[in-house]
Amino acid sequence: MSRKPMNRDIRKEKGVLLINPPAAKACEAPGGLARLAGALRRRGVICRVWDANAEGQLALLASAEQSCREADDTWTRRAARRMKENRASLRSWELYANPDRYRRAAASLNRLLVAAAEPFGVRLSLADYEADSLSPVRSADLLQAAATPDTNPFYFRFRERFAEILEETIVSHVGFSINYLSQALTAFAMIGSIKREYPFLRIIIGGGLVTSWMRNPGRQNLFPGLVDEAVCGPGEEPLLAALGKSHDGGHDRPDLEGFPLADYLTPGVILPYSASTGCWWRRCSFCPEPAEGNPYQPLPPERVAEDLRALTAQVKPALIHFLDNALSPALLKAMAKDPPGAPWYGFSRVIPHLANRQFCRQLKESGCVMLKLGLESGDQGVLDALKKGVDSKMSAAVLTSLKEAGIATYVYLLFGTPVETCAAARRTLDFTAAHAAEIGFLNLAVFNLPAYGPETEALDTGEFYAGDLSLYRPFVHPEGWNRREVKRFLEKEFKKEPGIAAILRRTPPFFTSNHAPFFVMASSLSNSPASPIAAL
Secondary structure, eight states, rough: OOOOOOOOGGGGGGGEEEESSOOOOOOSSOOOHHHHHHHHTTTTOEEEOOOOHHHHHHHHHHHHHHHHTTTTTTTHHHHHHHHHHHHHHTSHHHTOHHHHHHHHHHHHHHHHHHHHHHHGTEEOOSSSSSSSSOOOHHHHHHHHHHHHHGGGHHHHHHHHHHHHHHHHHHOSSEEEEEEEHHHHHHHHHHHHHHHHHTSSSSEEESSSHHHHHHTTOOSSSTTTTEEEEEEEEOOHHHHHHHHTOOOOOOOOOOOTTSTTTTSSSSSSSSSEEOOOEEOOOOOTTTOOOHHOOOEEEEHHHHHEEEEEHHHHHHHSSEEEOOOOSOHHHHHHHHHHOOOOOOOOOEOOOOOGGOOOOOHHHHHHHHHHHEEEEEESSSEEEEEEEEOOOOOOOHHHHHHHHHHHHHHHEEEEEEEOOOOOOOOHHHHHHHHHHHHHGGOOOEEEEEOOEEETTTTTGGSSSSOOOOOOSSSOOOOOOOSSSOHHHHHHHHHHHHGSSSSHHHHHHOOOOOOGGGGGHHHHHHHHTOOOOOOOTTTT
16 A cells, blocks of 8 residues: 655655666666766755666565465476575676576576566566567557556556655655666556656656657657656756756766665676767767767766776775767776776777787776677678778777787677678678687677668668657668568577577676676686685
């Protein structure tokens, strides 16, 4: 039973509750909310954060532990009996030294989430959320989710928890950070529940997904009557304005107070940090950054160093996760000279600096555990046509230099672009197989055509997902290299190559690149005679 907040005219007292809704990977505090919290608190605004994603998933696991003990199938019963053990093991370094045990533990926890959500017609996992009858790219379905919040598997938890929060904290506004499609339906279920029980609260939505919706033509006025304000782009200035404060344009250090740092499914605290917004390259074809008008705004390297010294002293992270679209060469050089104070990883373009073996050794010494690299293709013609600014020979040199330095690589490949052919895709296969010993992990993606952009207009397109909020649309491939053929190639040829298959087997299920650095770190620890893992 929901408890009503204490009697008070809450509208006269300005405060905000920032919510990270389910479902997404429960690995680390959401970086966007941490930045907002820092900006608000620095200006004296009452601000509470609620990671409803992490809390909601743990609550569902606890519920399933009880309800699934008498399940019909052996796997689910075993998963229920070992829930606490598996949850604890994902927070232990020892598990990451044993990939097979890790896979079993993650699959077991995932099975409980699947079982807990099945009665609601939802396919829930540790990393995703799909409803049988509702789509996050149809505004009518999001409104339906808001009108029927009790059909959401997280409802039992967020309704009770929200009432508790309102008893403890004065808030006049509730902000939702919606970054992924997997969060949208639950976010709107939560909004609908709040609007029904606490109509005096003002609802603000923002985040990466909302920004993409709003920057597409004709989508400025989102969900009138349900949402009071939708924020496009960085939220500090509009959120402060809604609370009667002004933003001076200065930098605000992220604030992790209030996030359940000990509850995330990792063996240590991950510190999320953005040293920039936008992308420093901004030339790739079909890239949403220039299409959506996202400017590149980097922080000075000395400010980054100052922030990280303060934050690492505060939260003692096991790992720093740089959230930047691509770490700039200037920042990489600065960190090589002035290490951030903890092991770190992030996304980088293939740049000449990374082909320099001495520079890579300096990055390793600074704490770099892994770099995510957008190689995209092993075919030079494709790379040139997509304006990637990448040379396949340089990519090979970068992979070699990073491998020799002891820095793992998480390589991203993209298939089915309008300029790719089957022959070009096979050249990517050949390149990947030739460098399999230097690639730590792989992410394989099939190209989705953005709904809007100058390149899109030149193709024969249609409606995608039949949703008015679609970010992508289908197209007729100029070379006949359609999605079905691309997927068949990946399954029947690419993934069957022995060296590539070995890479894919070690890629962490569900948590993918968020957990991959821990396998690298655990392997290093287990190979050290003085490490606690080596003594096991």
